[in-house]
Amino acid sequence: MNESDPIDELMDHASDEDLSLSERVRARPRYLDLENHTIEQNIWALAVPLIAERLLQAVVNAADIAMVGRVGAASVVAVGLSNQISMIATSFYDAIRVGTTSVVARRIGAGQYDEAQQTLRQSLIIAAILGMAAFILISAFAGPSLRLMGAEKDVIEQGIPYSYWKGLSMLFQFITMTFTAALRGAGNTRLPMFSGILVNITNLCGNYALISGNWGFPAMGTAGAGLATAFAHFVGMVVVLALAIKQPNPISDFYKGSFRPHKDTLSSVMSIGLPASGERLTLRGAQLLYARAIAGLGTNAYAAHQIAIRIESMSLVIGFSFGASATTLVGQYLGFGNAEKAEESAWKCQKLASMAMGCAGVGLFLAAPYVVQLFTPDNPEVIRLGSTVLRIVAVAQPIMGMNHVFAGSLRGAGDTAWTMLITGSSAWIVRVGLTYLFTGVLGLHLPGAWYAMVIDLAIRCLLFRWRFKTGKWKEIAV
Numbered sequence: 001m002n003e004s005d006p007i008d009e010l011m012d013h014a015s016d017e018d019l020s021l022s023e024r025v026r027a028r029p030r031y032l033d034l035e036n037h038t039i040e041q042n043i044w045a046l047a048v049p050l051i052a053e054r055l056l057q058a059v060v061n062a063a064d065i066a067m068v069g070r071v072g073a074a075s076v077v078a079v080g081l082s083n084q085i086s087m088i089a090t091s092f093y094d095a096i097r098v099g100t101t102s103v104v105a106r107r108i109g110a111g112q113y114d115e116a117q118q119t120l121r122q123s124l125i126i127a128a129i130l131g132m133a134a135f136i137l138i139s140a141f142a143g144p145s146l147r148l149m150g151a152e153k154d155v156i157e158q159g160i161p162y163s164y165w166k167g168l169s170m171l172f173q174f175i176t177m178t179f180t181a182a183l184r185g186a187g188n189t190r191l192p193m194f195s196g197i198l199v200n201i202t203n204l205c206g207n208y209a210l211i212s213g214n215w216g217f218p219a220m221g222t223a224g225a226g227l228a229t230a231f232a233h234f235v236g237m238v239v240v241l242a243l244a245i246k247q248p249n250p251i252s253d254f255y256k257g258s259f260r261p262h263k264d265t266l267s268s269v270m271s272i273g274l275p276a277s278g279e280r281l282t283l284r285g286a287q288l289l290y291a292r293a294i295a296g297l298g299t300n301a302y303a304a305h306q307i308a309i310r311i312e313s314m315s316l317v318i319g320f321s322f323g324a325s326a327t328t329l330v331g332q333y334l335g336f337g338n339a340e341k342a343e344e345s346a347w348k349c350q351k352l353a354s355m356a357m358g359c360a361g362v363g364l365f366l367a368a369p370y371v372v373q374l375f376t377p378d379n380p381e382v383i384r385l386g387s388t389v390l391r392i393v394a395v396a397q398p399i400m401g402m403n404h405v406f407a408g409s410l411r412g413a414g415d416t417a418w419t420m421l422i423t424g425s426s427a428w429i430v431r432v433g434l435t436y437l438f439t440g441v442l443g444l445h446l447p448g449a450w451y452a453m454v455i456d457l458a459i460r461c462l463l464f465r466w467r468f469k470t471g472k473w474k475e476i477a478v
Contacts (some may be wrong), residue, residue, distance in 0.1 A: 326408040330345060
């Protein structure tokens, strides 16, 4: 005869409303144990799957460019410019992603699982609407958008079919990202990791099959790259939906509730998410001007810049992962009613991120010329410039790690208006302003642009840290 679990009995005889906060928290399945596990244990439980997922994504992105590059330079430009358009759409969607993670984390921390599931339902509605709008607009205006960006005829011809499939993939991607945002807010980064790994492997295999025509498939060029992306994100959407329902977790019953719009829930998500979207859009605008200034330095300088960014993105995975962990932990501890633990978790994430990225910076500094040479073995000028800027940013790796964590902590608390203000003002005033000063007036060439970027990130880090230390984020109601 099996003994009954007292927690099961508790849940059989009481609804969430009848239980105390501590009873509700213990009575539901959790991925983070805020009471019994140390903060470090919870940090690593969140960060390790994120690091694994993002590293694979960075590797696959590099492989994608290599495969498209075999078709020709025009194909690379077509894919690159089309992705610029889709990134603008993603900036609007960020309102849902950031808002969902923050609100779900707060609700899970408070043991309000029904409200967390309702948040997911409402976010899915908006994500589907935005995804469909992105598909229609990107497909309809691909040609004019590419012409507006200065693309030549052959680039436009290859960019239009790629944009169609890329636009369709946005619908699947937005829905998938909404699920993963909710799961991360609930403290589960493992299911998003499995989904992300599957998407990246499917995309890589699809590119190999469809771009150049392998395994009996037709050679479709850039259209094949777009189709592979759309199919991979469709597979990812189906898998993450199945896992979210089948695997026991705090949001697995989301589909049982009503999908009718709920004003208060949408208001909570959008009050946090809209400033986050504004932050992304302002940063994106500054980055476009930054890239334009670098493009004016010549082909070798821009090639070195692009290669250095792809290499540096490997180390940024660490900062992003600890920043996302801080977002979840700060939100959950605040919902749990323990602001002190929320603050402590942020400081510990900051310490781990700066140490880990400091180690990555040492490796980046020492290996810079050898890694750049893997991308372009026959161009000494690109190797020299790429190595120089990589060593500039290698020194700043600890600052970048702290930047991610402090910003992520503020987002987890719902203090996204300040992250938007700090990011937007620093990116436009410091990065863009200093880039044109250093490259155009002082003649520092490509290293000058990277000095400007590092100064921008350092100032942001100081401002994020100042805002975090004020403690006003603890008072924000979500």
